[in-house]
Amino acid sequence: MRKLSINGCLFDADGVLYRGSEPIKGGPETIKFLREKGIKVGIITNNSTRDRESLLEKLHALGYDFRADEILSSAMMAAETIASEKRNASVFVIGEQGLVNELKRANLQVITSENEKADYVVVGLDRQCTYAKLKIAMNHIMNGAKFIATNTDLTLPQANGSFIPGAGALVSALTASVGKEPDLICGKPSPFLYTRMLEKLNLKKEEVIFVGDRVETDIKGSIVAGIHPILVLTGVVSRETADNVLMKNGIKPNQVTVLPSIKEIISLERIVSLTDNAQGK
Ligand SMILES: [Mg+2]
Known part of the structure; x- marks a missing residue:
């Protein structure tokens, strides 16, 4: 049996590594296993509400041994992009701490x-x-400020199975008011988080797989970035809905590997065979 020939594995966080405040079973062991094999690991997340310390704190509490340089969020990407465009730029924020x-x-x-x-x-x-915040944001954009969205997820799944409006709901409100789309969307399915993380880890897209739970962001973005995606069924998509969701998003079965959860990554032979199939080998 051939070994999986990757040098890196990128992960989405919510629905892949944990769900609410519970780690996905076998998740921390899988990350340890990959490290022992010499495979680099990294997290790219659309979540902009936590800073890197807060995200690391959560991961460590759930048993994951990620380091700060292995994490990239849409908030970090927004900050880095703005700072590289204009030093000391002034920014009005609709967002959390x-x-x-x-x-x-x-x-x-x-x-x-x-x-x-x-x-x-x-x-x-x-x-x-608040309405007042939306009004100020709108006026700044009308007066020439560049409009940046951390991400455009319309909903956010909660631990109890319900949903709340996501960042995309607020982006849509502003888009409608100012009559234009954001100048930049940092999060998935834009390819920026993927390509920046590859740079950080010094990896090429061909030697990496990405593991996500949401088709319209994680899996679509991964395909755009040229990274083979693994869809896990521990987040927003279930085994029953997977085929339908993939089809709706125009993704062919051979473009994605579907696994029950993160821990099946350890069964390397299976990934190799599916990935090879996808490449028509
Ligand atoms: Mg997720």
Whole structure:
């Protein structure tokens, strides 16, 4: 039996490594196993509400041994992108503390009023968002501020199986008000998180697989980025709905490997055979 020939494995977080406050069974052991095989690991997440310390704290509490340099969120990506475009830029934020912390870490000036000039408006999930905040954001964009979305997930699954409006709901409200789409969407399915993480880990797309639970963001983005995707059924998609969701998103069965959960990654032969099939070998 041939061995899986990858040098890296990227993961989405929620629905893949954990669900709510519970780790996915066998998850921490899988990460350890990959490390022992010399395979680099990394997390790319659309979640913009936590900063890197807070995300690491959660992962460590659930038994995962990830390091700070193995994590990239849509909030970190937004901060890095803005800082690389304009040093000390002023930013009006619709978002939570984690996003604000990442922007400040990148030496950006977070402003809160309509009277200061904003170079950028960044929109992420904000569970305290008010009409007043939307109004200020709208006016900054109308006055020339660049409109950046951390991600456009319309809903966010909760631990009890219900959903809440995601960052995309707020992005849509602003898009409708200002009459234009965001200038940049940092999160999946845009390819930026994938390609930046490959750079950080010094890996090529051909030697990496990506594990996600959401077809319209994780799996679509992975295909756009040229990375073979693994869809796990521990998040938003179930075994019963998987085929339907993939079809609806225009994804052919041979473009994706479907596994019950993260722990089946250890059965390397299976991934090799499916990946080889996908490449028509
Ligand atoms: Mg997820």
